[in-house]
Amino acid sequence: MNREEFQSLSMRILNSEASDAETQRHELLCNTEDWAKPEFIHLKETHKLLVGTLPHLSGGSIHQDPISSEALDKLVTGVRNQQPLAGTTRAEGEIYENLVRKIKNLPTLPIVIDVINKALQKEDANTLDVEELMSGDKSLTTTVLRVANSAHFGLPQRVFSLNQAISIMGFNDVQQIVLTASVISSFGNVSNSFFTLHNFWRHSIGVAIATSQIGKELGIGGEDRTLYTCGLLHDIGKVGNLLLDTKGYLQLIQKSMKTGICLDQLEKEEVFPEHSMLGEAICERWQLPSKIHRAIRIHHELDAERRGPLPEEINQAADCIYLADQFVRENKFGYSGNAGSTTLATAVLKRLGLHAIQLEQIRRSVEDKLAEAHGLLDVLPREAGVA
Ligand SMILES: [Fe+2]
Numbered sequence: 001m002n003r004e005e006f007q008s009l010s011m012r013i014l015n016s017e018a019s020d021a022e023t024q025r026h027e028l029l030c031n032t033e034d035w036a037k038p039e040f041i042h043l044k045e046t047h048k049l050l051v052g053t054l055p056h057l058s059g060g061s062i063h064q065d066p067i068s069s070e071a072l073d074k075l076v077t078g079v080r081n082q083q084p085l086a087g088t089t090r091a092e093g094e095i096y097e098n099l100v101r102k103i104k105n106l107p108t109l110p111i112v113i114d115v116i117n118k119a120l121q122k123e124d125a126n127t128l129d130v131e132e133l134m135s136g137d138k139s140l141t142t143t144v145l146r147v148a149n150s151a152h153f154g155l156p157q158r159v160f161s162l163n164q165a166i167s168i169m170g171f172n173d174v175q176q177i178v179l180t181a182s183v184i185s186s187f188g189n190v191s192n193s194f195f196t197l198h199n200f201w202r203h204s205i206g207v208a209i210a211t212s213q214i215g216k217e218l219g220i221g222g223e224d225r226t227l228y229t230c231g232l233l234h235d236i237g238k239v240g241n242l243l244l245d246t247k248g249y250l251q252l253i254q255k256s257m258k259t260g261i262c263l264d265q266l267e268k269e270e271v272f273p274e275h276s277m278l279g280e281a282i283c284e285r286w287q288l289p290s291k292i293h294r295a296i297r298i299h300h301e302l303d304a305e306r307r308g309p310l311p312e313e314i315n316q317a318a319d320c321i322y323l324a325d326q327f328v329r330e331n332k333f334g335y336s337g338n339a340g341s342t343t344l345a346t347a348v349l350k351r352l353g354l355h356a357i358q359l360e361q362i363r364r365s366v367e368d369k370l371a372e373a374h375g376l377l378d379v380l381p382r383e384a385g386v387a
């Protein structure tokens, strides 16, 4: 293949017209031929989406020319650097909003969740209201009863109706079960020798339980379920990435496993959408409270200055998620695809005012809660096929 043929093949790859064999040949040339190296990159599915969503490229001219890896890098870094990370990053926000729009099969949260949340927030909410609200969603009701009867909750008697569940467990526990069951059963499954969504959700439930436990120990977060929800959804952007480019993102997960490099760092290095930002955009799309999506956005940003000016409760929620994530990974409770180090960042411990003894107490109480939650996920439905 000469240089001209190589250029035209690059174009056909960009336009998704090349065969697998041609793409492999292209990759080989990129790795072996000097003239191929500096100029061309064969774009992953997500790279194409990312480039396609950059506002100033909406004219599409970039799709008509081969794009160098350097140019792509500059482009994305340029957009990222336009605003501080946690400020109002319009350009970046637009990219992620557009990416979320491109996720085919992104489930909508059942309307019943919103209605139940509102009903449960009313002081005079009564069991009949909730029973009536959920009566339209039989499978959700069945799941909630199955979870309520699981060993995790250790109820003194078996419950057969939501009324019974609410009167024995209370509104808050039932709300937590409804949310967990709805989110998990909304997504399909992806299964691979080194990664499964089942294990991913185990990680997410673990982080949800740990985040709310840490909040309780530190007197942060109050009585509501916000910290639990932050923990449950903190890595939802990874599911978004899997839906956008299953093969590419699984390769990234595998790379994290092989190298021990954090997945969030690899996303930046390999120009993948960052799961924290994508997660924020998904939660915004679901119209969850802004406290939740803003905390999710910064859960991997440990530098307070780079987070930008944010209310204290959001910084604290993000720090609780971070700590919970490290504890859960330390305990190997599920697996979210991140094989990076679990060493705790001193900046976070300092911000939360945690000394060694208190940290150990919290670690132990989280481990106890995780042990209790062991069989929780097994009672939730599992479905097949990610896309
Ligand atoms: Fe994460």
Ligand SMILES: [Fe+2]
Residues within 6 Å of the ligand: 203, 207, 234, 235, 325, 336
């Ligand atoms: Fe995580």
